[in-house]
Amino acid sequence: MTHHTAGRSPRVTASRCLPGRWTWPVRLAVLVTSLLLGLGAMPAVQAEPGYAAYLDLPAVNGDGAGGGGLNPALPLDESVLRAALDQARADGVAPPRYGTLLHQYWLVVATRNAQIDLAAWDPTRGVAVNERTFNQVYVNYLRLTTEHPELWWAGLAGIAGGSFASGFFDLRDVGVILDVPGIHQLGNAVADLLRVTPAELVAKVPADIKLLATEGSRLSAADVTWYQTRLMIMQKHIFTDLVPMHEAYLAEGMAGIDEMLAAGVIDDGIRTAWQSVASGTRDGYIDALIRMTDREQNVVIADQWDATSGGRGAIGRVLTYVSTVAGKPAVPGVRAPGNFRPAIVSADVAGRTLSLRTPLPAFNWADREDRWTYIMGDLNPRHIDLESNPARAASVLGEPFWNKLARGRAIARIPELISDMTQQWAVVE
Template sequence: MTHRRTAEHAVRILARIAGLLTCLVFGLTMIPAAHAAPAYRAYLDLPAVNGDGASGGGLNPALPLDESTLREALDEARADGVAPSRYGTLLHQYWLVVSTRNADIDLAAWDPALGVRANQRTFSQVYVNYFRLANQHRDYWWAGLAGIAGGSFASGFFDLSDIGMVLDVPGIHQLGNAVADLLRSTPPELVAKVPADIRLLATEGARLGADDVTWYQTRLMIMQKHIFTDLVPMHEAYAALGMAGIDEMYAAGVIDADIRTAWQSIDSHTQSGNIDALIRMTDREQNRVIADQWDVTSAGRGTMGRVLTYVSTVAGKPAVPGVRAPGVFAPATVSADITGRTVSLRTPLPDFNWADRDTRWTYIMGDLAPRHIDMESNRPFAEVVLGESFWNKLAHGRMLARIPELIADLTTQWQLG
């Protein structure tokens, strides 16, 4: 009997334990399961710390560079009703990744700080892509201007590589020495009134070193990436989604009301709309995106930043048909009283430096933009110009090939009267 009672007692204990376990399991099943936070939450409220193009990769290192991952995060944020202002950098990064994929550019490796050799293909590919956009979308007038005029700067970029290796033949030293010789034979009363950039070229041009050129190349590459990062993603968003893509970028704070108006103008598919958009986008590019960066470049490396930006202005001639070189558009002309007579000096050198925003904008609106509008308004002509290989355009604009012409202009057009 004792053994039977002990067994029955044990069975009752086991039954109670089993009941308790059943209740516990049942109770746990009634507790709602904890949901993992959606992946996009890690991508909200991020600043665009690399929006100025100074570093490698995308806008924020916390964001992935994989297009499908970015797209999935965006779709989830939209589906959950997240305010666009919270996912602005995520949205911008997505369209930037789309842009670099379409441009055949490796965004992860695009780092101006790595120097010319590491970025040379990317530097050219940016302009190849502008022509792709302009040829595929006939309303993308700004892309056409960026390809043609920007490609002219690309020519100078490649020249700077050459000059950096052979500073004495031919290049900035030769140009500076030619200006110095002319100033020595010019009355001092006139020399005192010559723009400071011309005098600086004469006195400092021969001191330019390879390190100065390398620094300037990096500055140009930073500005190039900044422009691409700012303006190309909105072009891809419109190409893919129309005004819905632009409106989302506006709601997210990626673009402002002025540039949204530019896209509304493009969406009208009219000539007047394309002209309005061209001017607004060019204004954004030159007066907001890179204006401060030009200021920093001009003031950098002691006097050498100013010398290099002025040399770019002297040698630069945007390849838009009909555009005048800066020195033809605004030649430096001064007058002075010399022994009771008014004497004037007219030079073939520009009276402005491309790094200075006000005079740069005067040139753009006074000659560059109007000639581009003329070209775009003649569609068959525009197709020929835009359809020419970027590499042909690059070869036409090489500054080293133009040095003899520039020096010949100096000696024949430096005129006293």
């Protein structure tokens, strides 16, 4: 008979009695159990959130120079972007970390509403590929302002854009047939007029006019193609910057704008513009128009205009000046640049003070200060006049874009422009 010692369990006794048979398995079991319990006590490895790859990305294509969206690492699927954005917000991610994700989301919304294929939008692919998109940008501006009359900047972009697009198509025609009415003929006409003008006056003529005379006839189809690409890049840059914030405001009000500010997508100045829109007052709409125009021209594309003007030797200046000569925004009452500030110079010629009066502009649209002077001196004031008359605004803004495009094409007016120039070019005392 086996006797149990008081205070000891049978298992302990058995272990002592059968050390060779049970000690190792028991110890192994204890070890395994301890390891399993220890692993269970350790924190589980957390899976990386689905949006992690979309954080801290730069907007490498924010200037519109390439195809697609802001960064190739970001998807172009609206639902995927929204899900990632919502999860990042819910997890308390700091807005600056998802700034490009946020911007991309509203850009995708903007291009969807504009009926533009963002994936295919690449200015470097040329005019034929981008023609529909180029037009659709302006169609969309008019859509925004007709659906939301408080968006005065969109109205200006749509109307002036019709004129801009008209000039764009003029360039396409000139690029195809360079020896018909176009830049060659315009440059030759100016050269002929300068030859019969006293040298003392010619010396004071703006440099852009002289360049048109000396370089205009040398323009090539490759030069025009380059310029068209520059224009398309700037157009995409403006859309990429300003239209997403329009969609954020329309969908979420100032909360959408404030998130873009917190994320570093926009600055305080443009946030103030949206606060002005939200005021619902005429003064607010005027303030927003000026601030948005300032951002467009003096922040978004200012450097690109500088680069275009200085590109391809003297040809960049020639092309930007030709755009100035032929340009006349279709806002009612706006003067053509040559009427707003014509080139008029005076000089002493053989003891007499003579003046040369021309219908050509004394400035180049590509130059920042002169461009802003024209915008604030004529373009914006006339647009404010238009928007201040709701019935008139509805009529002008509601006109189909294609009508504006056809009416504004300068190519059909070049012979008339040259005729007017020769008649109005005069040397007087």
